Amino acid sequence: MSACGGSAPTPVTAGKPCGSGNVVSGRPLHIVSTVAPITSIIANIAGGSGAVITGLVPEGTNSHTFEPPPSAAKFLEESDVVFINGLVLEEPTKDLAQANIKSGAEVCEIATEFMPEDEWIYDFSFPKAGGKPNPHLWTDPAMAKEYARVVRDTLVKRNPENASVFTANFTAFAAKVDALDTAMKSATATIPQADRKLLTYHDAYAYFARHYNWTVVGAIQPSSFEEPTPKEIANLITQVKKEKVKAVFGSEVFPSPVLEQIGKETKAKYIDVLRDDDLLGNPGSPEHSWMGLMRFDFVTMVEALGGDASVLKALDVSDVVKDSAVYPQ
Numbered sequence: 249m250s251a252c253g254g255s256a257p258t259p260v261t262a263g264k265p266c267g268s269g270n271v272v273s274g275r276p277l278h279i280v281s282t283v284a285p286i287t288s289i290i291a292n293i294a295g296g297s298g299a300v301i302t303g304l305v306p307e308g309t310n311s312h313t314f315e316p317p318p319s320a321a322k323f324l325e326e327s328d329v330v331f332i333n334g335l336v337l338e339e340p341t342k343d344l345a346q347a348n349i350k351s352g353a354e355v356c357e358i359a360t361e362f363m364p365e366d367e368w369i370y371d372f373s374f375p376k377a378g379g380k381p382n383p384h385l386w387t388d389p390a391m392a393k394e395y396a397r398v399v400r401d402t403l404v405k406r407n408p409e410n411a412s413v414f415t416a417n418f419t420a421f422a423a424k425v426d427a428l429d430t431a432m433k434s435a436t437a438t439i440p441q442a443d444r445k446l447l448t449y450h451d452a453y454a455y456f457a458r459h460y461n462w463t464v465v466g467a468i469q470p471s472s473f474e475e476p477t478p479k480e481i482a483n484l485i486t487q488v489k490k491e492k493v494k495a496v497f498g499s500e501v502f503p504s505p506v507l508e509q510i511g512k513e514t515k516a517k518y519i520d521v522l523r524d525d526d527l528l529g530n531p532g533s534p535e536h537s538w539m540g541l542m543r544f545d546f547v548t549m550v551e552a553l554g555g556d557a558s559v560l561k562a563l564d565v566s567d568v569v570k571d572s573a574v575y576p577q
């Protein structure tokens with residue numbers, strides 16, 4: 249907890265708006281991204297333009313504590329746009345980017361660009377005193393569409409000769425995101441309101457829950473990203489029993505024995521496969537995408553809470569254009 253230590257949160261200083269770098273023409277745009285779901289959204293918008301897209305955060309690693317290796321500096325030096333999530337998720341990467349990007353290049357903090365600070369959520373693993381808001385906006389489809397819109401608008405400004413490619417890709421992608429959103433609303437309707445309760449290990453569904461009118465009753469992982477204390481576990485067990493939480497959800501990236509213990513002591517189902525930024529399968533496989541990831545998580549949550557996920561399962565979650573981004577593993 250020393251990171252919180254009672255010191256004042258670092259104020260978030262607004263940078264230049266996304267898209268304010270130099271126009272690039274006659275050569276491919278070089279794009280660097282951080283976590284895989286954001287890389288996937290960018291690949292859906294930029295695909296077919298010849299843009300070179302490189303993700304920096306290896307899949308399956310903890311993006312919240314990720315420190316870019318020195319080798320990342322090379323990609324950052326060559327980049328025209330560095331897209332990061334923002335909301336204070338990737339400060340070491342942002343610092344390295346700002347120190348290494350060339351003149352005319354830019355760092356675009358996607359979520360910070362579209363979400364006003366008074367709508368940021370501070371909650372269980374992201375308390376206000378720590379100064380880091382919950383950064384997981386991409387698990388809410390309505391907001392994922394905003395990521396795609398910011399990417400489109402940035403790329404249109406920076407590489408206008410491919411504007412029609414970015415615009416057409418966005419239209420196709422937005423339609424698929426809307427279909428996912430509609431399917432998730434239908435699936436939600438099959439779960440009684442009282443059962444729409446999420447207790448997750450990793451606190452990645454705050455904006456999702458607000459959008460679908462679910463309740464996040466808690467997150468097991470403390471803000472330090474260490475294991476919870478025995479007292480914290482005991483409190484969670486009491487809460488699960490009191491609120492009659494039907495299932496507790498663990499994370500692929502953060503395996504924890506605590507979840508199993510809570511499941512055993514409360515008789516809630518425990519499911520340890522949710523993912524917030526580790527895509528399914530390997531790069532190139534059909535579900536290795538933001539949409540494949542979200543559909544998997546939504547089906548998992550709906551079925552564990554006793555709902556019907558068939559409309560979600562029927563969706564086509566393939567990319568709108570071939571994804572040729574580099575995803576480090």
Ligand SMILES: [Zn+2]
Nearest residue numbers: 384450452524
């Ligand atoms: Zn996360």
